[in-house]
Amino acid sequence: MTNERRVLVHPDKQALAGSVAARFITKTLDILDDLGSANIVLTGGSMGSGVLAAVNESAARDTLDWSRIHFWWGDERWLPAGDAERNDQQAFDALLSHIDIPAGNIHQFPASDGPLDLDQAADSYAAELAAHAEEGAELPRLDITFLGVGPDGHIASLFPHRSGIQVNDRTVIAVRDSPKPPAERLSLTRPVLNHSDRVWMVLAGSDKAPALGLALAGASRDEVPVGGIKGRKRTVFFVDRDAAAEVPEALIAPSY
Numbered sequence: 001m002t003n004e005r006r007v008l009v010h011p012d013k014q015a016l017a018g019s020v021a022a023r024f025i026t027k028t029l030d031i032l033d034d035l036g037s038a039n040i041v042l043t044g045g046s047m048g049s050g051v052l053a054a055v056n057e058s059a060a061r062d063t064l065d066w067s068r069i070h071f072w073w074g075d076e077r078w079l080p081a082g083d084a085e086r087n088d089q090q091a092f093d094a095l096l097s098h099i100d101i102p103a104g105n106i107h108q109f110p111a112s113d114g115p116l117d118l119d120q121a122a123d124s125y126a127a128e129l130a131a132h133a134e135e136g137a138e139l140p141r142l143d144i145t146f147l148g149v150g151p152d153g154h155i156a157s158l159f160p161h162r163s164g165i166q167v168n169d170r171t172v173i174a175v176r177d178s179p180k181p182p183a184e185r186l187s188l189t190r191p192v193l194n195h196s197d198r199v200w201m202v203l204a205g206s207d208k209a210p211a212l213g214l215a216l217a218g219a220s221r222d223e224v225p226v227g228g229i230k231g232r233k234r235t236v237f238f239v240d241r242d243a244a245a246e247v248p249e250a251l252i253a254p255s256y
């Protein structure tokens, strides 16, 4: 199988979340069998928590040995710990509070009410990644990275026509000019996202169709940041029919 980007279309949001959750469980079981542990990067956004809620509801949820799975985030909103708008809080509500996982396996970005300022928080998360790096590397092996995609084509907190999407000399950046509130955020950079073995983008709704169509048509990453993302082994867009409206027929995988 090649590492071309694939688009898998599902009838609606619910089917999409259920299908991605089932794939997540089976793929992570394989990764644990093969490698002994797994590093998963989570996303915020509507489908991010939808998929985690579907994992939580799955009868197969506890076939996974959660003690061997580490969770990271692609980005975070610079808000106090526990704020309902934080990506980590949404993941806790959807799944993480309900499973038997050691606290040390959950790698949250710092919060705005902690002791660090935004730049120190970015450095601190970079150091946390480095502390779990594979030998001789700056980063851990990233097995699956989930990304939501905004209607403007942003991924993590890397937005169109902002400098963040071009950064390639840091693993984590402080963002101060997000067009989507809050303006202050923390984000992994594009080279880190592209270091992932598998990038799974999950998007639903007709407002996402133009960004997906442009990205697949080869728009620049400055215009549509998602266009600059590619996993080392697999890059899959899991979408619903509405989001797929502008995807060329030839790129749609025959079945899911």
Ligand SMILES: O=C1O[C@H](COP(=O)(O)O)[C@@H](O)[C@H](O)[C@H]1O
Pocket (backbone or CB within 6 Å): 043, 044, 045, 046, 047, 048, 074, 075, 076, 077, 087, 147, 148, 149, 150, 151, 154, 155, 156, 157, 180
């Ligand atoms: O603000 C964010 O938005 C994007 C996309 O969110 P969606 O609700 O439009 O799907 C998300 O991927 C990112 O992690 C988050 O911080």
